[in-house]
Amino acid sequence: MVSARDIKKIGPFLFEISARFRPDMRVPARFFADDQLFESILNDRSLEQLINTATLPGVVSPVLAMPDMHQGYGFPIGGVAATALPDGAISPGGVGYDINCGVRLLASRLEIQELSPHLDDLASALQANCPSGVGKGGQVKLKPGELDELVEKGAGWALRRGFATETDLAHTEENGCLEGADASKISARARERGKDQVGTLGAGNHFIEVDVVERILEESIARRIGLFEGQAVVQIHCGSRGLGHQICTDYVNLFQKSIRKYGLTLPDRELVCAPFSSPEGQDYLAAMNAAANYAFANRQVLAFHIRRSFEQVLAGKTKNHQLFQIYDIAHNMAKVETHLIDDRRTQVCVHRKGATRAFGPGSEVLPVEYRDIGHPVLVPGSMGTASWVLVGTTGSMIQSFGSTCHGAGRTMSRHQAKKSVNGAHLRRQLEDRGIHIRAGSLSGLAEEAPAAYKDVDRVVDIVHGAGIAKKVARLTPVAVIKG
């Protein structure tokens, strides 16, 4: 069990556990925090899990966790680990069950006071048009064979079907499609779970949120991105739904055998892995990419329904309510990227589980309009609290394999949150603050209470202070729709 005396502070916001702490560690483990968050991090098993990731075959120094870290399974949530190619590990546990869970930010050119009289109607329209909860299928009916196209083309499928614009794709990580996705590598079960869920929100901590840009901190970058103070914007937080969950389940199961085949010893069954270049590793990569593409397509269809909702409610009442896309990013993914390691440009497989890519200025993979400023990084806070828009930095490329935080990070179990928070009371509190709430259940609302999460402002201050992302704008909610 790791304790405070095993941890060394190596920077204003950076702590390290030496690779000598445990004999099976191959590299050191580092995490970003301030002195106050440091104390809370010791309260769950997230550091133990971070140390476990340092045992992965082929892992490259160091493994990392972001300040929103908390206990997950296998990797901690907030964990980042890069493995060397060709034979370093690829691990489904380093991505998570909700492959390409991520966030999309859409923006209008409306001032919030123009939208306010219509918020209640808008919240109702969003809830009606964006299905959530178990048993609620999407409005998109796929033809036979079309799921294959969807998982192999991602947002490109949505463009063909008329759910997307070219700019939407350009402003999505990887243009909304990971190459190398292979529909034949996903199981019948995954197909069955995913075929009716396209354009659905899911439940848990997934949401659609209408926000106001409360404060701009970097005026010129905000202007370049398309943000201004007082602007009405919309976030979508959602992933690959049942298809992605099943793919992870299938490959975690399959890899239980792989570790025996390749003679691997791991401290946690959820860390099971295979060599990246092995048939099993490549099959998982192809299936994971398929799930990632499903998630890009899913968020794209939700964006289409959100645009439709705005049009339904606001046509003839406001101008400038059409929504354009700021960016769409993933926070559960494994990707092959090139990073500077020991002064050499090296290809590695970067696992981010509850962590977001944060590529800085100069990165060639970014759309032209973001190439000199870094791409937007979207960090949703807990329900009813703030969210943040940041940009990637050169510092993240140096310190964290181009990664930063993804959210606020839980501090309280769902079970405890339901016991200590009254859902109806919470709803009234949020509504008294002017936030319109549409939720599938009051217990689900209680589970997502702000008290169950870390302070997102603190988390963002840490990544900004550490130089692994730069604050641009703070958003606050005016309507929340959740399953």
Added chain:
Amino acid sequence: MTIADNSRNPDGLKGVQEIAHTADRALCIQGRDLQEMLVNAALGMNRLMTSSEPDAGAGRTVKTVEIEALDAEALLVSWLSELAFWAETAMLVFHRFDFKIVSPTRVRAEIHGRKAASIENHIKAVTYHHLAIVPTADGLSATVVFDV
């Protein structure tokens, strides 16, 4: 061997206790043997998913489950994953289990259930997190974490 229908146990669910996990849901499950553990795990997961009674108007559904697994832990994960699949895709919740074969690496059973009126809590996946089926004085015990 047929296990009695436990869908209306008025005394609460024996052999199952919810325990805290930061981001997800976790159950501590006991059973006198592996078969009872599978039953208790299923009923415990039902309790996580829904508080509503089965839809009395819905007909009873019977499915056959056949699982082969590497070990007892993998068997438990696959068993619960099967039940979670039917809940998600067909709103089916199973309360009676008729086991033909139970071993640490194999299960064959007929499972009986009905459509639920609602499923409030979605089980995304059943995980291996800290999963170890251990012997106790009264039989077996394990903790299962569900991704929600």
